[in-house]
Amino acid sequence: MKRTFLSLSLLLTTLLISCNKDEAEFFVNEDAATFAEIGSIDIGDAGAAEISAYDPQTKRLFVVNNSTVNKIDVIDFADPTKMKVISSISMAPYGGAVNSVAVSNGKLAAAIESLNKQENGKVAVFNTADYKEVKVITVGALPDMITYSPDGNLILTANEGEPDATYKNDPVGSISIISVNENYAVTTLDFSGFASQQTALMAKGLRIFGLNATFAKDIEPEYIAVADDSKTAWVTLQENNAIAKLNLETKTITAILPLGFKDYGVDANAVDISDRDNVIALSKWTNIKGMYQPDAIAFMQHAGIPYLFTANEGDAREYDAFSEIKRVSALKLDATAFPNATDLIKAEKAGRLNVTTTLGDTDGDGDYDFLYSLGARSFSVWNGNDGTLVFDSKNELDTKVIAVPNLYDDTRSDDKSVEPEGITVGTVGNKKVAFVGMERVDAVAVYDVTIPTSPVFLQILKCGDAPEGVLFIPAKNSPTQKSLLVVSSENDGVIKVYKPNTL
Structure with missing residues (x-):
């Protein structure tokens, strides 16, 4: 018995040393404030390089490319300084455009919309080694984003369910949960069960406003983040100005968390809302607000609390049969709320600002008491338990961009400004870092988001035209054994790779 006990103790000690050694080998002491470009590749024009996913097994990057034909380009990423396209996977057999990709355990999953965007879409799964099809799964209409759970057991899609131009065909927005180990069995959830809560949720900032739409049809899921333990997920409902919470063990939607609004009448939230004032100047604006309307979302656990990071892009519904957006100059403003209306509606003031017509007439008398613009020109951090806002970058993204010569685009001041769209969180050295x-x-x-309630700005990185995909590759998975940031830009098809300095 004594010899057996000693043998087991020796084995356990050896295993612990081995595990600690592995962790030590993966830790790289890096300076998160020193990311710099090390590689770049151009794979097409507009519509190329939208979203990228990395496979550490094959050291390949898989990139959405809808520039000429719908396909996924495969890039040799063994040396990020010398990237090259080595193959592509055609999406023609599966439907229309591919919108998103994700990788786990040697499997590539792609979210593909139908040729008729209002019909159900598909998820196609391929081997990353030989690109052979593994499975095709039907999901909801317009799967816009796809991700694996951290444990690799689930694939999730945010199915946006946008209407057609006439607004007569408006599918429900939904979320599909695919069980990888159950022969890719799928459960697709919609939001019809929350219809009875519509009034209460709208009072907290949820937007339900589509043309003749039911509650379930009006909800439009956009992007998904999954907890590290793979038990909970959160989904942005961009047009609806909310986040949905899911229990992945029971495969149920457990809550809708409305996000409320941002006040541009506060000093810290001062913004430039004119593209015709011939100057970049941040000012306060009374009774003008922003809708958070997040696109991408990322997860981080800290001190037992789930934190959600959102890129508050903003988006409007603009269709032939229904458009919610107008310039402030085209609206009738309440004389009490806006006593300076005659001056305010000038192009060099607030007249050019795009706002929604679905909010703001609080007393129903036909004029606007408040103005609500698209997005919040910021990134935010929310408590994932109850949706409480714990941090907002206020106008710091604007101010940091303005400080870089010739970077801020004043022609966008009237419409979402810098337009934060993508966000991801990773570990660099001893710090947790967010990339927006x-x-x-x-x-x-x-x-630096090591303390998620108090993020600290580190640097600005220039990239390609209209960055869509922001992918962080941790050092332990990286082909260089160093942390890497991959930015994919949809307007010029350029992919750029960045690396921090090692300390």
Whole structure:
């Protein structure tokens, strides 16, 4: 018995040493404030390089490319300084455009919309080694984003369910949960069960406003983040200005968390809302607000609390049969709320600002008491348990971009400004770091979020035209054994790779 006990103790000690050695080998002491470009590749024009996913097994990058034909380009990423396209996977057999890709355990999953966008879409799964099809699964209409759970057991899609131009064909928005180990069995959830809560949710900032739409049809899922334990997920409902919470063990939607609004009448939230004032100047604006309307979302656990990071892009419904957006100059403003209306509606003031017509007439008398613009020109951090806002970058993205010569685009001041769209969180050295892609200034902001309630700005990285995909590759999975940031830009098809300095 004594010999057996000693043998087991020796084995356990050996295993612990081995595990600690592995962790030590994967830790790289890096400076998160020193990311710099090390590689670049151009794979097409507009519509190329939208979203990228990396496979550490094959050291390949899989990139959405809808520039000429719908396909996924495969890039040799063994040396990020010398990237090259080595193959492509055609999406023609599966439907229309491919919108998103994700990789786990040697399997590539692609979210593909139908040729008729209002019909159910598909998820196609391929081997990353030989690109052979593994499975094709039917999901909801217009799967716009796809991700694996961290444990690799689930594939999730956010099915946006947009209406057609006439607004007569409006599918329900939904979320599909695919069980990888159950022969890719799929469960697709919609939001019809929350219809009875519509009034209460709208009072907290949820937007339900589509043309003759039911509650379930009006909800439009956009992007998904999954907890590290793979038990909970959160989904942005961009047009609806909310986040949905899911229990992945029971495969149920457990809550809708409305996000409320941002006040541009506060000093810290001062913004430039004119593209015709011939100057870049941040000012306060009374009774003008922003709708958070997040696109991308990322997860981080800290001190037992789930935190959600959102890129508050903003988006409007604009269709032939229904458009919610007008310039402030085209609206009738309440004389009490806006006593300076005659001056305010000038092009060099607030007249050019795009706002929604679905909010703001609080007393129903036909004029606007408040003005609500698209997005919040920021990134935010929310408590994932109850949706409480714990941090907002206020106007810091604007101010940091303005500080870089010739980077801020004043022609976008009237419409979402820097337009934060992508966000991801990773570990660099001893720090947790957030990367925020800003579509309209072709740049990524880097923040130290080790304390998620108090992010600290680190640097601005210039990238390609309209960054869509912001992918962080941790050192342990990287082909260089160093942390890497991959930014994919949809307007010029350029993919750029960045690396921090090692300390």
